Amino acid sequence: MLKITDLVKRYGSGDPVLKNLDLTIEGESVVSIIGSSGAGKSTLLRCINRLVEPTSGSIELNGTELTKLRGRNLRAARRKIGMVFQGFNLVDRLTVMENVQSGRLGYISTWAAIMRRYPKEDIRRAYELMERVGIAHYANTRADQLSGGERQRVGVVRALMQDPEILLADEPTASLDPKTSEQIMGLLRDLAGELKLPVLINIHNVTEAKEYTDRIVGMRYGRIIFDDKPGSLDQEAMDRIYSGSPHADRSEDLRQAS
Template structure:
């Protein structure tokens, strides 16, 4: 369970990016965060894993207060938070297996990390997960030889190698074509169920959010103004979340049935 209470993030003397934000994410759930650019979506995710330092408030992950940790305690806590990035964040010159095994860096001694001498149990787990997402046959291929969808699957497996208690995905489909985007969203939904993981996804594509997640959180100017099931995301709610944003920039790409036909072709 992730519990966020009264979270504030302010840069210098500027207006707060996050304003007294409260959110709970239970286990085995897939939650989408939507909102216009500047709403605070990415900042929220980066506060959770402390890539951005919160100004005040509480972030509790399964009984551990993340905002008070530092040094070794923070490094240990970060092992429990898997992060999937829009830009993949792979090391291009390394193989798929080497990139995947980097998810174990927080668990092995420095000498093993430097020599890439990982335990056989880690290698076996990497193959198992790569087989699950359909990239095991690329194990010895360089990361820069893969397509965008394949690279994102590597990023997903790398995050899972951390044995995380929560997955955070920051615009995981923004760099992908529509068909591949939907495949990645389907994969995240399936993994949340199979591994009993909460998944929190910052996503621009509202249509995908409505089809592949169980709950949608709408943000505007650093506050949560909508929090409900996808069927409750009416046009009025959309207009409030995206007030002033042109329709073509709201991430609505058509009805799910028509998109499903595209994917099946």
């Protein structure tokens, strides 16, 4: 279970990007986060895996308080948080297998990684996952020879090779055509069920969020203002998520402080 309590993220002396945010995700649910640019969606995901340091608040994953971890303990916790990136984040000159095995870097020695001496069990698991997502025949192909959808599948397998307890996806379909986007969203939904893995997806495409996720969280200016099943996301909710203004949000802050 992921439990976020009273999370605040502030850059410098400006207004907080995340404002006292609470969010709980349980089981194998697929949860999408929607909202305009600047709502705080990507910052939220990056606070969870500590790519961005929270200013205050609590982020707990299956009983481990992530915000208090440092050094070796933080690196160990990050192994359990898989991340799928919008820009794929592959090493183009490496093969698909080598990119996939980078998901195991937190588990094997530096020497083994440099020499590419991957454990047999890791190789077996990589082929199993690549077969599941339809890229096993590209195992020895350089990453820069793949299409966008194929590259994102590599990114998904790399994240799953970490044996994560949660999978985060930051705009995983933004660089893809509509058909491929639907394939990737369907894949994430199916894998969540098969692996009993919670998935949290930051996404701009509301239609895909409603079609492929179990729950939608709507953010505006650092706050969660909608959290319900896709069928409850009506036009009124959409207007609140996408038609607000920074001025209105500051007024809300003043009302809450008074």
